[in-house]
Amino acid sequence: MSTFLNKLRAAKLGSTLTLLALVLVWSTPTVGLLITSLRERDEAAASGWWTALFDPFNQVWSWESYQKAIDGGMLEALLNTIVISVPATILPLIIAANAAFAFTFIEFKGREVMFAALVALMVLPLQSALIPVLKGMVWLKKNVGIDIVGNFAAAWIMHAAFALPLAIYILRNFMMTLPTSLIEAARIDGASYYQIFWKLILPMSMPSIASFAIFQFLWVWNDYLIAFIFVGEQKSVMTYKLLRLIGQYGDGWQTVAAGSFIALIVPLMVFFGLQRYFVRGLTAGAVK
Amino acid sequence: MNDILFGIGAIILGIAASWGLYWVLDFLVRLLPAKTQERLRAFSFLLPALVLLILISVIPFFQTIVWSFFDKKGKEFIGVENYVTLFTDNNFLGILLNNFLWVAFVPVITVGFGLIAANLSNNVGPRREKIMKSLIFMPMSISFVSAATIWAYFYESPPPGRPQIGLLNAIVEAFGGEAQSWLLMDAGRLNSFFLMIVVVWLNAGFSMVMLSSAIKAVPEETIEAARIDGAGPFKIFTGVIIPQIRGTIMSVFITTVIGVMKIFDIVLAMTGGNFNTSVLGYEYYRLFFVESNIGGSAAVVSILCILIAPLMWLQIRTAKFQEEIR
Numbered sequence: 204m205s206t207f208l209n210k211l212r213a214a215k216l217g218s219t220l221t222l223l224a225l226v227l228v229w230s231t232p233t234v235g236l237l238i239t240s241l242r243e244r245d246e247a248a249a250s251g252w253w254t255a256l257f258d259p260f261n262q263v264w265s266w267e268s269y270q271k272a273i274d275g276g277m278l279e280a281l282l283n284t285i286v287i288s289v290p291a292t293i294l295p296l297i298i299a300a301n302a303a304f305a306f307t308f309i310e311f312k313g314r315e316v317m318f319a320a321l322v323a324l325m326v327l328p329l330q331s332a333l334i335p336v337l338k339g340m341v342w343l344k345k346n347v348g349i350d351i352v353g354n355f356a357a358a359w360i361m362h363a364a365f366a367l368p369l370a371i372y373i374l375r376n377f378m379m380t381l382p383t384s385l386i387e388a389a390r391i392d393g394a395s396y397y398q399i400f401w402k403l404i405l406p407m408s409m410p411s412i413a414s415f416a417i418f419q420f421l422w423v424w425n426d427y428l429i430a431f432i433f434v435g436e437q438k439s440v441m442t443y444k445l446l447r448l449i450g451q452y453g454d455g456w457q458t459v460a461a462g463s464f465i466a467l468i469v470p471l472m473v474f475f476g477l478q479r480y481f482v483r484g485l486t487a488g489a490v491k
Numbered sequence: 492m493n494d495i496l497f498g499i500g501a502i503i504l505g506i507a508a509s510w511g512l513y514w515v516l517d518f519l520v521r522l523l524p525a526k527t528q529e530r531l532r533a534f535s536f537l538l539p540a541l542v543l544l545i546l547i548s549v550i551p552f553f554q555t556i557v558w559s560f561f562d563k564k565g566k567e568f569i570g571v572e573n574y575v576t577l578f579t580d581n582n583f584l585g586i587l588l589n590n591f592l593w594v595a596f597v598p599v600i601t602v603g604f605g606l607i608a609a610n611l612s613n614n615v616g617p618r619r620e621k622i623m624k625s626l627i628f629m630p631m632s633i634s635f636v637s638a639a640t641i642w643a644y645f646y647e648s649p650p651p652g653r654p655q656i657g658l659l660n661a662i663v664e665a666f667g668g669e670a671q672s673w674l675l676m677d678a679g680r681l682n683s684f685f686l687m688i689v690v691v692w693l694n695a696g697f698s699m700v701m702l703s704s705a706i707k708a709v710p711e712e713t714i715e716a717a718r719i720d721g722a723g724p725f726k727i728f729t730g731v732i733i734p735q736i737r738g739t740i741m742s743v744f745i746t747t748v749i750g751v752m753k754i755f756d757i758v759l760a761m762t763g764g765n766f767n768t769s770v771l772g773y774e775y776y777r778l779f780f781v782e783s784n785i786g787g788s789a790a791v792v793s794i795l796c797i798l799i800a801p802l803m804w805l806q807i808r809t810a811k812f813q814e815e816i817r
Contacts (some may be wrong), residue, residue: 204809205692209574214614215615215616218611218612218614218615219614219615219619221611222611222612222615222623223623225608225611225623225627226623229626229627229657229692230626230696231631231645232641232642232644232645232658232692233629233630234643235644235658236641236644237642241604247652247656248654248656251654251656251657251661252610252656253658256745271627286497286501289498289502290498290501290502293505295501296527297506297509297510298505298540299540301513301536301537302536302537302539302540302541303536305533305536306537309532309533310533311530311532311533311534312530312660317699319807321544322803323806323807324544324548324805325806326551326749326799326806327548327552327796327803328753328772328796328799329753330753330755330776330792330795330796331548331551331555331793331796332547332548332551332552332555332794333551334548334551334555334558334785334788335551335554335558335727336547339551353754355501356496359505360547361547363543364543364544364546364547364548365547365548366542367543367544371540383526384532387726389613389645395517395521395681396517396532396535397517397535398687400536403786421632422652424634425619425633425634425635425636426634427634427636427756427759428755429774432527441634442636442637445636445640446760449636449639449640449643449760451513452499452624454792456647456656459544459644460644462640463640463773465639466634466636466637467633470494470632470633470634471629471632471633473734474625474627474628474629474632475625478625480626482700482704485697485700485701486701486704
């Protein structure tokens with residue numbers, strides 16, 4: 204028996220060491236950039252970041268590059284990104300929850316076909332719609348005077364539309380696990396479908412809505428293409444700013460590094476704070 | 492400051508407006524005679540979603556297909572000329588090759604890594620598992636652009652005579668090798684592989700988390716039975732566990748394939764599509780934003796859609812399958 208336990212312990216140790224090695228490999232590039240963001244400009248150009256790691260007391264550490272990145276507009280970009288991300292998360296979820304309710308609880312003609320089309324839309328590349336929508340918005344501005352393009356609203360609409368198929372799919376899958384007897388009981392009590400949705404189904408679907416919200420939020424936060432095309436330079440988001448910073452390597456790596464970490468703060472907070480829901484959403488099939 | 496107020500206002504207004512919109516729709520439907528009401532009830536919940544999808548993705552999609560048969564400005568019909576131009580251009584064939592390499596390598600490696608990491612993490616006890624998993628999973632939450640900076644720095648090769656600050660080159664030099672400009676090495680499309688590593692780094696955690704929870708759901712009895720029959724750990728893994736998690740493996744695989752087909756940001760941020768690293772997603776962007784070629788870029792997207800279409804079919808089938816086992 205003891206040899207079996209020893210074997211088991213050895214297996215556990217072996218697995219731990221191998222996994223530890225993987226974790227090290229996985230984290231090293233990020234750690235490197237983090238250390239660089241905190242170094243002095245001249246030192247960062249004169250020696251690799253690992254020298255600072257092994258000899259931390261002979262280094263000049265400074266916040267200078269963060270100051271520089273902020274002076275370069277990283278803080279405004281942070282605000283712009285928040286203003287884009289929050290509505291672009293909430294809006295599609297409200298619309299998707301309503302649609303998922305119809306798909307789950309209401310019989311109607313063409314339900315199966317529509318749902319199959321929805322699943323097909325899940326894989327449609329975003330690029331297939333960009334130029335026509337952009338032209339359409341420009342046309343609206345010129346001929347009707349509705350000024351969407353170049354404003355946050357354009358990004359909200361795009362993100363909402365492209366989140367819908369997956370959001371509806373996932374919310375419907377969740378709603379199908381809710382007991383139908385509940386809805387029947389509410390119907391008998393005289394509740395309308397409208398009331399049933401807002402008072403019964405929506406609150407009960409919150410776990411699923413929350414985990415999709417985390418996904419959608421990170422997705423929008425990290426997006427470059429939509430923000431670049433529909434909002435652009437004037438109200439630039441962080442990915443946009445960061446890409447411009449990368450274009451100026453001549454300035455040294457620290458500014459880019461600091462900019463990167465300012466862009467990373469919120470996603471990392473969301474990730475480590477809400478990891479449980481995030482994982483739950485993943486295993487429920489919430490994947491872009 | 493104004494923008495923040497505007498944003499907060501928009502959020503509150505947006506929620507109120509969408510709530511009101513559904514209320515109005517419900518109200519309108521209820522004005523109708525009972526029978527019509529029955530038939531239209533679903534649409535009082537569906538309409539906003541349908542309008543948005545049709546206006547923002549379905550119609551534009553068909554418009555793009557139509558434009559792919561038009562000239563640079565999208566004004567004059569020129570038949571299949573855009574496609575002929577693309578397929579007779581060696582550059583574009585190279586781009587297709589790159590896309591093929593991405594699809595051939597990244598999903599397989601991602602799934603393979605996920606299996607290894609999932610298996611290891613299931614062996615180390617819950618506390619270690621939690622910490623190590625979240626460190627491998629962390630890249631999933633960051634943007635392609637941030638990942639590109641992190642890895643461009645890792646691959647960095649300063650001009651000759653300057654001190655070595657790129658880690659990969661420092662390691663190579665420590666082993667007596669010579670520093671390289673990794674992202675410029677287009678022989679054998681090596682630089683594309685260096686970009687692929689970044690995407691594997693981003694996606695491996697997702698693969699690991701999915702597969703790890705699938706492995707945990709494998710009934711203990713099946714494993715025990717195999718053990719009593721004298722199967723070793725490897726045999727148990729390949730013969731008992733893998734067949735039972737095949738569904739999850741497939742879904743991770745398909746998800747990664749779809750993601751990789753559309754890959755764009757990484758290429759834009761790391762090489763700008765230069766040195767033979769361009770892919771369809773990037774070529775579309777370049778044709779439209781650099782060359783203002785509407786027809787050409789529409790043709791590139793159409794080709795991308797044709798390549799993705801079989802996956803669409805797979806997706807529908809998987810969805811149906813999930814419904815049946817429910």
